[in-house]
Each structure stands twice: as C-alpha cells, then as structure tokens.
Amino acid sequence: MIKNLVLIIFLIFICLSIMLSSNIINGIERQVISRDKLSNSLTSDNYYFYVYGLHTCPHCRAMIKFLNETYGSEHLYFCDLNTNTTCYQKFIKLTNAGLPGYVPTVFIVYNCTVTAVLIGEYEDKSFINQFMKTNMNKTIPIYVAGQGYMGDLIIKDHMSFINTYLKYDGYCFMNNQAKWSTSVEVVKHYEISQLIVPLIILSLIDSVNPCTLTLYFSFIITLLATGRKVFGPSIVFILIIYAGYLAMGLGFKTIAQILPYKILLIIALILGIYYIIDAGRRYKREMECRLCNRLDITKRVIKNPYITAALLSLLSVTVLLPCTSGPLMIFASIIRDYPLYISIPALMIYNLFFITPLIIIWIITTLLNKKRAVTDFLIDKSAIIEFFSGIALILIALYYL
Structure with missing residues (x-):
C-alpha cells in the first residue's frame, strides 16, 4: 500500500516537472520572440513619414507619390487638412508655435525619434536619407524648399511629441493614458x-x-x-x-x-x-x-x-x-x-x-x-x-x- 502511494506521488512529481519545464521553455521562447520583435522594431524598417497636406495641393501629391515609390506606402501617413478636423487642429497648433504654415509639411520619424521637418517638395532621396538615423537631441532641423535650413523645432520629449502630433498605428506603441509633455518651440535661423x-x-x-x-x-x-x-x-x-x-x-x-x-x-x-x-x-x-x-x-x-x-x-x-x-x-x-x-x-x-x-x-x-x-x-x-x-x-x- 505504501509502495503504491509512493509510486503515485512520484508520477505526479514527474508530471508537474514536465509541465513546469514546458512553461519555462515557452516563457524563454516568448522572451526570445519579444526580443526579436524589439530588435526588428529598431532596424532600418522602423521609420515613417508623417505628412500634413491637402489633397488638392499639387506639391503634396507630388511629394506623396515620391515617398510612396521610394520608401513604400506602409511607411507613409497622410494627414489631410481639408477632410480631417483633428489634423487641421494639430497643424494649427504647430503653426502657432512658429512652424511655417506651408504644405506639404513632412515629419521624418526614425526609431521613434523625430529627425527632420521638410516643408515643401523634396524629391531627393540622398537628402532625405541623411535623416534616417536616431535623433538623440531635442532639436529637430527644419528645411524649407527653395530656402534650405530655416531653424529648429525644439521639443521636450520625442515620444510625447509623436503621441500628440505624429501618431501612426503600427509604429511607436505608447500608453494613451499617460500624461505627455507637449511643449513645442520653433527657433528660426535667419540668413539674408x-x-x-x-x-x-x-x-x-x-x-x-x-x-x-x-x-x-x-x-x-x-x-x-x-x-x-x-x-x-x-x-x-x-x-x-x-x-x-x-x-x-x-x-x-x-x-x-x-x-x-x-x-x-x-x-x-x-x-x-x-x-x-x-x-x-x-x-x-x-x-x-x-x-x-x-x-x-x-x-x-x-x-x-x-x-x-x-x-x-x-x-x-x-x-x-x-x-x-x-x-x-x-x-x-x-x-x-x-x-x-x-x-x-x-x-x-x-x-x-x-x-x-x-x-x-x-x-x-x-x-x-x-x-x-x-x-x-x-x-x-x-x-x-x-x-x-x-x-x-x-x-x-x-x-x-
């Protein structure tokens, strides 16, 4: 009788061990997968262009076509000021902060950092590629077509700025309930x-x-x-x-x-x-x-x-x-x-x-x-x-x- 009881306990222990080992292995696999996903999210594919513009604007259409053909539509979000009230309100806030109110206004987001603001039609891949890198600073250079570098956009935090003005599903997942600092300032660079x-x-x-x-x-x-x-x-x-x-x-x-x-x-x-x-x-x-x-x-x-x-x-x-x-x-x-x-x-x-x-x-x-x-x-x-x-x-x- 005692032998049978010991045998039953032993079998139960073996089953529990197998189950526990399976969970540990699955947990490790999940961690590896999560790390792989995180690693993939920080590769060169983790970028997008957030475009404020008008569908009636020929320069906007030309810029969107160029970005689509050069980088792919999955890396492009078009915020139409004509049909989207939220887009219009966000754009007005940016212009009130000092950003020129011209369209298209293109924000380049790379690895969840804003690397540049391009205002106007920039169909130059080599020029755009220089901003395809993580921006560790709180200053974002602003370029205007026909004028060149015009100044910097000063922000307090990249993630909060993205969450407020450049949110695009599929990139830069954030807690929507968090309180973000949305302070924005434009420091202009003047040249004759x-x-x-x-x-x-x-x-x-x-x-x-x-x-x-x-x-x-x-x-x-x-x-x-x-x-x-x-x-x-x-x-x-x-x-x-x-x-x-x-x-x-x-x-x-x-x-x-x-x-x-x-x-x-x-x-x-x-x-x-x-x-x-x-x-x-x-x-x-x-x-x-x-x-x-x-x-x-x-x-x-x-x-x-x-x-x-x-x-x-x-x-x-x-x-x-x-x-x-x-x-x-x-x-x-x-x-x-x-x-x-x-x-x-x-x-x-x-x-x-x-x-x-x-x-x-x-x-x-x-x-x-x-x-x-x-x-x-x-x-x-x-x-x-x-x-x-x-x-x-x-x-x-x-x-x-």
Whole structure:
C-alpha cells in the first residue's frame, strides 16, 4: 500500500516537472520572440513619414507619390487638412508655435525619434536619407524648399511629441493614458540669402512707379530746359527717395510685428487691384505731371534746383509712394520676424533695385540725350507695365495669404 502511494506521488512529481519545464521553455521562447520583435522594431524598417497636406495641393501629391515609390506606402501617413478636423487642429497648433504654415509639411520619424521637418517638395532621396538615423537631441532641423535650413523645432520629449502630433498605428506603441509633455518651440535661423528671390521680384515690381517716374522725368527735363546742372539735383532727388522709402519699409516691418501681418497683405492686395484699374485709365493718356504744374516747377528750378529736388522727392515719399507701396508691404510682412541686422541690409538692397529706373532715366536723358525715347516709353508702356505689376502683386499677396 505504501509502495503504491509512493509510486503515485512520484508520477505526479514527474508530471508537474514536465509541465513546469514546458512553461519555462515557452516563457524563454516568448522572451526570445519579444526580443526579436524589439530588435526588428529598431532596424532600418522602423521609420515613417508623417505628412500634413491637402489633397488638392499639387506639391503634396507630388511629394506623396515620391515617398510612396521610394520608401513604400506602409511607411507613409497622410494627414489631410481639408477632410480631417483633428489634423487641421494639430497643424494649427504647430503653426502657432512658429512652424511655417506651408504644405506639404513632412515629419521624418526614425526609431521613434523625430529627425527632420521638410516643408515643401523634396524629391531627393540622398537628402532625405541623411535623416534616417536616431535623433538623440531635442532639436529637430527644419528645411524649407527653395530656402534650405530655416531653424529648429525644439521639443521636450520625442515620444510625447509623436503621441500628440505624429501618431501612426503600427509604429511607436505608447500608453494613451499617460500624461505627455507637449511643449513645442520653433527657433528660426535667419540668413539674408533666404530673402533674395522675393526681394528681387518685389523690388522690380515696385520700381515701376509711374507717378514718381513722371515727376522725376519732368524735373530732369525742366533742369535741361532752363540750363541748370542736372547731376547734383538728380542725386539729391534719388538719395531722398532712397532714404525715405527705406524708412517706410522699416515702418511697415514694425506694423507687421504689432498687427497681424495679414493686414498688410490685404492692403497690398487692394493696391494690386488699384494698379489694374489705374492702368486702364492711364493707357495712352498724355504724360502730365499735375504736381509739377501746381508747384510751378520751372520757376522753382530757376531759383534753386537743389531745394526743388528735395521738395519734390519729399512730396513723392510722403504722398505718391505710399499709394503704390504694395510690394514693399509684402516684403515687410516677409521680414517681420527677421532681426534688424538682416532686415536693414535686405531693405537697403531692395531700395537699390527700387531706384534703378530713376538712375536709368537720368542716364538716358542726360548722357544719351534721349528725351523723346523716355517720353514715348512713359506714355506707351508705363500703363501696360503697371497693369502686369498689379496682376503680379495680387498673385504674390494671395500666395502669402
């Protein structure tokens, strides 16, 4: 009887041992599998592109197509601002923090760290591949197409930022109940090279100012007709125009910093419409300087051409130029956040382009003695140029709006 009892206990012990061994083995296998999964999740396949954009945006479509074809659709999440309210709200929070509000805005997430922000169309695999690495810093570089590096996105924690703004099922599993720190800050990097393209385009559009050009041309013609020297008074006129318009640009920049910058853009848009309407009234109209007639410029030139040059240029800066300063308003809106050590040189270069037509008129009328050529141009072409300037100004204002 005792032997049988011992035998039963022994068999039970063997069974329990087998079961326990099986569980231990299974546990070890599960651990190995978990480690394998973890290891796989940290390989080069653990990355994705989170794209904020609009399905109606051609640049967004082109960027999505490139990423799909280059990296695969499983590594891409498109957050449509048109149809997804949550996406729109998240994007607005990012733009309020200082991120430019342009689309597509592409976040590169690698090994559950955000490595770069690409704004615009970047169809360059070698450029993107340099960000396919773990980012151990809290700073994320921001690149804008056509401008290059523009600054850094500063975050407190990668996982919290991803959980708030870049969550994509299948990657970076997180506890949704956890309290995440979502502090975001954009530190911009400013270079004058970023302003070259808008500077040249806007300043050239702005330089075609029929009112000021007509006033200046009439002044030069009067100097020549009365036998006065042209060089000195012309230089005075141009320098005051340059200094006055530079001061106006700094004033617009200050306004753009105080008020919503879109106010200046809307005013510029209205001025663009005015250009088009005024061009229609001006077309084929006889060239006339009403201000010259009111001031009786001939008598004033005879008395003192330098004082006359100063008077006419000051009147131009205070009365005529503000009515046609739409391009300058747009440029002031662009540089509103730029420090003075960059914005002042940028405005100085802008004004060099702005006064170029005045210098050309001076050269043609005095050195080349082509008064008739300038007269015919101002009569026949200024209205056409003003019309196209108005269209360009409207398009640029709408773009920045």
